[in-house]
Amino acid sequence: MSKNALELWVGLFVIAGLAAAAMLALRVGNLSTVNVADAYKVTASFGNVGGLNVKAPVTMAGVKIGRVSNIQIDREDYSAIVELSIDRRYNNLPTDTSAAVLTSGLLGAQYVGLEPGGQEAYLKQGDRIEITQSAVVLEQLIGQMLFSKAQGDG
Amino acid sequence: MTIPRGKVTAIMGPSGCGKSTLLNFMGGRLKPDSGDIRVNEASVPSLNRRDLYALRRQMGMMFQSSALLTDLSVFENVAFPIREHTALPDELVRNLVLSKLQMVGLRGARHLMPAELSGGMTRRVALARAIALDPMLVMYDEPFTGLDPISLGVIVKLIREVNDALNMTSVVVTHDVAEGCSIADYVYLLGAGKVIGEGSPEQMSGTTLPEVRQFMDGLPDGPVAYHYPARDYKEDLFKEWPDD
């Protein structure tokens, strides 16, 4: 095989490999949607986060605008501190926005849903969301229902 | 042992006596346990890598198996050392290679691949490659083995001609007495790792030393015993099973 043909094949090979990698990044992965590197972080404390995981989506009106970047326990009041990374494109969230840990479907994965408030000022990097609603834990719900039913009967 | 400059020296001896090892010492591929090898005043075993590689550029070696690079054509094989060690323009490389191939009579075969060559042609290409950089010393490891009489004659003639034309030193390692003697100016005879005889080919033919005579005349038994060392035959036969 001549040298030119060989170089041509190798060139095609490298292009095909890089094209495949690009397809993976853009079409399979979500490089084109939320970019975590370009995000600002706010925190919210919940009494209970249920089965919420790091990297779970953060949505507003059902649209994904960020993701959970960290979950830890507050050393003082033992609540869960959830750190949310939100895309810079959505930097106009009112300061009285409320956060809730929600479940997609009855048994689906858990995510954080944000509900905008009415304040003029916007949330900034490091701010804290004050109004939160904990996860609904199915077992507790059922337990409570049975307990109240038993009380009613008694 | 001293190898005179500008001459053809033959190192002969039976198989396994250390002839090829000697060449490997000279090329610095192996280090001797004791003793020293000097090429051009430089002690080969104590050279560092860089100096050794510099020295090797002035050496050519033709291997018994020729060691042509099988993925390169004849032309590229001869061009290989030139391209690796010089930055000459392609035109000049071409002229050099063609002149070497002309010398061995294979200028017309330059586009063939090593697999397409006969045994004799392969040797000749290997010879052309060994002298590609005009070395001061060329070593031939068993250049006569496995060749038909015509190719043999060609190689014998070439080694002599190349040596005289390019004014270099040749060392031929061989166990072929007739060819070795016909080509050499001086002969060393090795046996069991030692020099057992030396001299011009005529002196060697006339010697009476039994070791030398056995080798020169090709006698099956003599100081080099016919039998591999073993215990007495009768004792061995009557020994009970299992053996050893």
Add this chain to the structure above:
Amino acid sequence: MTSIRLLGRWVIYSVQRLGRATVFLMSTLVGVFLILRRFPLIVQQVFAVGVLTVLIIVVSGLFVGMVLGLQGYNTLVDFGAESSLGLVVALSLTRELGPVLTALLFAGRAGSALTAEIGLMKATSQLAGMEMMAVDPIERVMAPRFLAGFIALPLLAAMFTAIGVLGGYLIGVGLLGVDSGVYWTSMQEGVDVYDDIMNGVIKSVVFGFVVTWIAVFEGYDAVPTSEGVSRATTRTVVIASLAVLGLDFILTSLMFNEV
């Protein structure tokens, strides 16, 4: 007693080989820096180990993707979760199957060829010949092959994964009626560029390094006879495959074990 001695001999032998392999790797890496000037040599080897392996990679990738599509659909449909088919296919491929299967195929196709080629060069004293021509075979022969394998494997793994995702699409969307948009969005929802795709790429880079190292070293260290070369070739495939699977376990537990 004999078996303990055998074990001891085996351990000593293995440690010696590992030592030789490490020394060899170091000189090869030095050679890689020296060889960077000689680009055509590398291009030639990328052709030999990369381009010639594309066909087997593409065909295998397509079939693995199709099997994943079919199998994933059959499992998911029982839970009414066939909308996650794209995610299942893409995650399996990017995290595990793409890098691992590519490395295994690469060891079988390109690795064995590398070992056999170098082993034969040694057996026909071409390497010794180079040394005597003052050309370092590690720099001239080993380094470009090593570098080429290292470059080629990640590219091949990317191709394998991409073709596999398309294979899953072909079966899932074309044959089993999963919605095309759902196939892609479930993938984009669940596959993370950094955690999944980048980790897959890191894996294939590590595999490329290890498989090529083993292949080139086995050739270089082969006993220079026809039997020795054939044994070295077998050893390349066996050791490289085991190394890939073992490393995959280690890398997976390091990468995906957090949280």
